[in-house]
Amino acid sequence: MTIRLGLVGVGKIAHDQHIPTIAASPDFELVATASRHGSVEGTPSYPSIEAMLDGPETIDAITLCQPPHVRYDAARLAIASGKHVFLEKPPGMTLGEVAALAEQAADAGVSLFASWHSRYGAAIEDTRAWLAATTIHSVKAIWKEDVRVWHPGQEWLWEAGALGVFDPGINALSVLTAILPRRFFLLDATLEFPENRAAPIAADLTYVDTAGVPVAAEFDFRQPGPHTWEVHAETAAGTMLLAKGGNELWIDGVLKTTAPEAEYRGLYDQFAKLIAAGKSDADTTPLAHVTDAFLRGVRKPVEPFHY
Amino acid sequence: MTIRLGLVGVGKIAHDQHIPTIAASPDFELVATASRHGSVEGTPSYPSIEAMLDGPETIDAITLCQPPHVRYDAARLAIASGKHVFLEKPPGMTLGEVAALAEQAADAGVSLFASWHSRYGAAIEDTRAWLAATTIHSVKAIWKEDVRVWHPGQEWLWEAGALGVFDPGINALSVLTAILPRRFFLLDATLEFPENRAAPIAADLTYVDTAGVPVAAEFDFRQPGPHTWEVHAETAAGTMLLAKGGNELWIDGVLKTTAPEAEYRGLYDQFAKLIAAGKSDADTTPLAHVTDAFLRGVRKPVEPFHY
Numbered sequence: 141m142t143i144r145l146g147l148v149g150v151g152k153i154a155h156d157q158h159i160p161t162i163a164a165s166p167d168f169e170l171v172a173t174a175s176r177h178g179s180v181e182g183t184p185s186y187p188s189i190e191a192m193l194d195g196p197e198t199i200d201a202i203t204l205c206q207p208p209h210v211r212y213d214a215a216r217l218a219i220a221s222g223k224h225v226f227l228e229k230p231p232g233m234t235l236g237e238v239a240a241l242a243e244q245a246a247d248a249g250v251s252l253f254a255s256w257h258s259r260y261g262a263a264i265e266d267t268r269a270w271l272a273a274t275t276i277h278s279v280k281a282i283w284k285e286d287v288r289v290w291h292p293g294q295e296w297l298w299e300a301g302a303l304g305v306f307d308p309g310i311n312a313l314s315v316l317t318a319i320l321p322r323r324f325f326l327l328d329a330t331l332e333f334p335e336n337r338a339a340p341i342a343a344d345l346t347y348v349d350t351a352g353v354p355v356a357a358e359f360d361f362r363q364p365g366p367h368t369w370e371v372h373a374e375t376a377a378g379t380m381l382l383a384k385g386g387n388e389l390w391i392d393g394v395l396k397t398t399a400p401e402a403e404y405r406g407l408y409d410q411f412a413k414l415i416a417a418g419k420s421d422a423d424t425t426p427l428a429h430v431t432d433a434f435l436r437g438v439r440k441p442v443e444p445f446h447y
Numbered sequence: 448m449t450i451r452l453g454l455v456g457v458g459k460i461a462h463d464q465h466i467p468t469i470a471a472s473p474d475f476e477l478v479a480t481a482s483r484h485g486s487v488e489g490t491p492s493y494p495s496i497e498a499m500l501d502g503p504e505t506i507d508a509i510t511l512c513q514p515p516h517v518r519y520d521a522a523r524l525a526i527a528s529g530k531h532v533f534l535e536k537p538p539g540m541t542l543g544e545v546a547a548l549a550e551q552a553a554d555a556g557v558s559l560f561a562s563w564h565s566r567y568g569a570a571i572e573d574t575r576a577w578l579a580a581t582t583i584h585s586v587k588a589i590w591k592e593d594v595r596v597w598h599p600g601q602e603w604l605w606e607a608g609a610l611g612v613f614d615p616g617i618n619a620l621s622v623l624t625a626i627l628p629r630r631f632f633l634l635d636a637t638l639e640f641p642e643n644r645a646a647p648i649a650a651d652l653t654y655v656d657t658a659g660v661p662v663a664a665e666f667d668f669r670q671p672g673p674h675t676w677e678v679h680a681e682t683a684a685g686t687m688l689l690a691k692g693g694n695e696l697w698i699d700g701v702l703k704t705t706a707p708e709a710e711y712r713g714l715y716d717q718f719a720k721l722i723a724a725g726k727s728d729a730d731t732t733p734l735a736h737v738t739d740a741f742l743r744g745v746r747k748p749v750e751p752f753h754y
Contacts, residue, residue, distance in 0.1 A: 212632070216657070234739035235542075236632030239732070240657045243630050301743035323550050325519070325543030338745070350523070350547045425546070431738030432541035436608035438645070 143415060144171045146199040146223070148189050148214055149206030150178025153228060157257075158205060161404035167412035171197045175206075189214050193221050201251075201415060204228060207296045208303075212237045215252075219244045224251040226411050230310055230427055231255075233301055242422040252420040253411045256314035260406030261386020262399040267371075268319045270389070270396075274377035276353050279320065281312040284360040285367035287341070293447050297339060304339030306430045308369075309359035313426040315371060315386050316355065324349040326429070329437035334445035341445055345433060361445075450722060451478045453506040453530070455496050455521055456513030457485025460535060464564075465512060468711035474719035478504045482513075496521050500528050508558075508722065511535060514603045515610075519544045522559075526551045531558040531722050533714075537617055537734055538562075540608055549729040559727040560718045563621035567713030568693020569706040574678075575626045577696070577703075581684035583660050586627065588619040591667040592674035594648070600754050604646060611646030613737045615676075616666035620733040622678060622693050623662065631656040633736070636744035641752035648752055652740060668752075 145168045147154060159180055162170045172184045174192040179185035186192040192199070201224035204214050208230050215232075218225045225245065231254035232238040238254060245252035258264075285308055291297055297307055316324070324347040332342040341362060347355040369385035381390040387403075389396045414421055452475045454461060466487055469477045479491045481499040486492035493499040500506070508531035511521050515537050522539075525532045532552065538561035539545040545561065552559035565571075592615055598604055604614055623631070631654040639649040648669060654662040676692035688697040694710075696703045721728055 232632075234633050234743060235735040236630070236654075236739050239735070240630040240632050244657055300745050323543070323547040325539075325547050326541050347543075350551055428542040428546070428735070428738070431735070431742045432543050434742040435738045436541060438607050 142169045143167055143412060144169055144198055144200045146172045146174065146192050146197070146202045147180070148174045148192070148202060148204050150175035150180065150185075151205065154178065154205050157404040158203060161408055164405070165408050168201075168408060171199060189217055193217065199223060201226065201411070207294070208233050209296060209299070212241065215241050216244065219248050219250055219252070222248060222250060224253075224411075224415050226253045226255060226407075229254070229256055229314070230303060230307070230430075231422065231424065232427070235424055235427055235431060238422055238424050238427065242420060245420055245422075249418070251411075251414040251418065252422050253414055254422045254424065255407045255411075256311070256423070256426060257403045257407055258311040258315045258386045259318045260403040260410070261315070261384075262401050263382060263389035263397040264315065264318055264386045266396065267380070267382050267389050270377075270380070270391070271319055271373065271375070272321050274375045276321075277374040277376070278353065279316070279355040279371065279373045281316055281357040281371045282368050283308050283312040284358070284363035285369070286364055287361035288447060290367070298337040298445075300338040302339045303430060304337070305341055305343055305359045305361045306433070309343060309357070310426050310430055311369070311385060312357055312359065312371070313429045315382070316357070317425045317429070319371070319382065320349060320355070322349045322351055322353075324355045326432045326436050329433045330440055331433065331437040332440050332442045334443065335441050336444040336446075341442065343433060343437070449476045450474055450719060451476055451505055451507045453479045453481065453499050453504070453509045454487070455481045455499070455509060455511050457482035457487060457492075458512065461485065461512050464711040465510060468715055471712070472715050475508075475715060478506060496524055500524065506530060508533065508718070514601070515540050516603060516606070519548065522548050523551065526555050526557055526559070529555060529557060531560075531718075533560045533562060533718050536561070536563055536621070537610060537614070537737075538729065538731065539734070542731055542734055542738060545729055545731050545734065549727060552727055552729075556725070558718070558721040558725065559729050560721055561729045561731065562714050562718075563618070563625075563730070563733060564710045564714055565618040565622045565693045566625045567710040567717070568622070568691070569708050570689060570696035570704040571622065571625055571693045573703065574687070574689050574696050577684075577687065577698070578626055578680065578682070579628050581682045583628075584681040584683070585660065586623070586662040586678065586680045588623055588664040588678045589675050590615050590619040591665070591670035592676070593671055594668035595754060597674070605644040605752075607645040609646045610737060611644070612648055612650055612666045612668045613740070615668075616650060616664070617733050617737055618676070618692060619664055619666065619678070620736045622689070623664070624732045624736070626678070626689065627656060627662070629656045629658055629660075631662045633739050633743050636740045637747055638740065638744040639747050639749045641750065642748050643751040643753075648749065650740060650744070
């Protein structure tokens with residue numbers, strides 16, 4: 141049976157990923173949107189989630205892809221209306237918000253899906269299996285991009301309590317927690333804060349896993365030109381590179397990936413499975429790593445950032 | 448059967464609470480200690496946990512009450528040696544550390560107990576039941592004390608990544624998460640950092656619960672004279688005061704508690720039960736609230752602090 145979907149927040153990520161993926165999905169049908177500015181041609185659109193819920197369309201599930209600071213209130217409303225909820229990443233502003241939503245979803249008997257799109261990269265599962273079969277000597281994630289290209293004018297990213305460079309960085313953490321065979325935890329962190337901003341523009345993170353393997357991560361919003369979304373590992377079986385945010389696996393310089401990129405198709409397949417099974421998936425491990433970095437990290441002031 | 452216990456970190460909290468409680472417990476026998484400086488008369492003492500594990504005493508379980516920055520390594524060793532582990536609060540420096548220990552304890556088949564002593568206050572259970580039976584209008588926790596009295600010379604409290612005033616404040620959060628009927632999450636936070644310190648000396652926290660009830664918390668290390676460890680609530684059934692860190696329940700000015708204070712007896716009873724049941728209790732909700740505060744909190748510089 142087709143799941144009738146409402147989409148909240150018709151911005152860049154909705155147009156780039158959600159709308160084409162939903163259109164191509166055998167499981168979902170887009171029946172309404174809610175957004176202050178955006179809409180989808182041929183689909184009823186509302187100015188708010190409240191108006192969408194009051195509309196005549198029957199809605200089974202709702203995807204939320206507005207910025208995270210308004211996500212909790214929308215998710216609470218959707219859950220209270222008995223809808224299944226798909227949360228873009230990050231699933232909330234705090235761990236407390238997500239725990240509160242998970243509790244409400246369980247009480248209401250609906251599925252809550254905290255999506256981590258990078259975990260659905262074409263090479264993630266092969267990489268996980270490949271690393272599990274060898275001895276890892278060291279791991280390093282490098283997530284660097286030009287914030288002006290990827291987050292043009294997104295002032296909310298820089299407000300107090302926002303993630304700054306951890307907004308893409310949390311993708312790296314969602315990948316590391318998916319592919320590594322053991323848990324890792326933070327030893328040291330330096331977070332670079334522009335003097336005029338309340339969120340970090342770069343981060344240097346030193347972790348170790350429970351077997352003593354060093355795991356590092358470098359995030360930077362100031363990289364001009366092409367972006368870098370890569371995990372490098374030195375192992376007993378050779379040098380591994382997981383490139384393009386989880387979509388290409390290279391071993392000793394040879395490309396091993398055969399599947400095409402289809403992250404959001406994977407996410408919507410998973411959401412449909414969760415709804416069918418009556419389950420939730422609200423894993424907050426990547427967000428917990430971010431909050432740990434804010435707790436432990438030394439803050440270094442750097443030059444102001446302006447769009 | 449008596450559980451043979453090793454105690455690591457023979458400092459203030461060990462002498463004040465653990466050692467007399469273990470001596471009075473029917474479940475535990477103190478068979479060794481490990482500490483750089485402290486010891487217990489009549490009990491074999493070692494300079495380190497490694498030396499204690501190499502000693503001739505048979506040890507079933509280990510309590511760790513050193514400062515949190517050395518807790519992970521000690522816990523890892525204890526778990527790898529097949530010992531059940533009791534962690535003083537906070538259970539680690541980060542959420543990542545505690546998740547890593549929980550995974551290792553599960554793999555090793557030993558019990559891990561993240562202790563929150565304030566949850567074993569004499570009035571906690573009565574308070575929880577009383578609040579569950581009424582309508583709560585507002586809640587406020589006030590945890591204020593003189594750091595010079597309660598943490599004399601403890602420089603580790605002020606290092607980068609340490610909890611500062613959240614070291615007592617996490618007791619308040621462990622109480623709130625135990626007595627309130629619903630989850631709450633952070634809306635706003637101000638953390639006051641002395642100009643010469645890397646950890647906060649005071650915090651002002653604004654939460655809301657999932658029913659919209661306001662929950663506030665104020666922590667301060669600069670209170671001279673008597674300390675304040677209190678939760679106040681306005682409710683449909685009257686004004687509640689949970690005083691003395693969870694040990695006295697007052698309703699409309701009338702004392703309702705009848706049980707004597709016995710927090711650490713409660714903790715050791717729980718540890719014995721977990722061991723007997725082959726279970727762990729590594730709840731990190733109070734620590735997650737602390738990391739959320741470091742993520743969202745606005746940092747305000749205040750005058751330097753010196754012991």
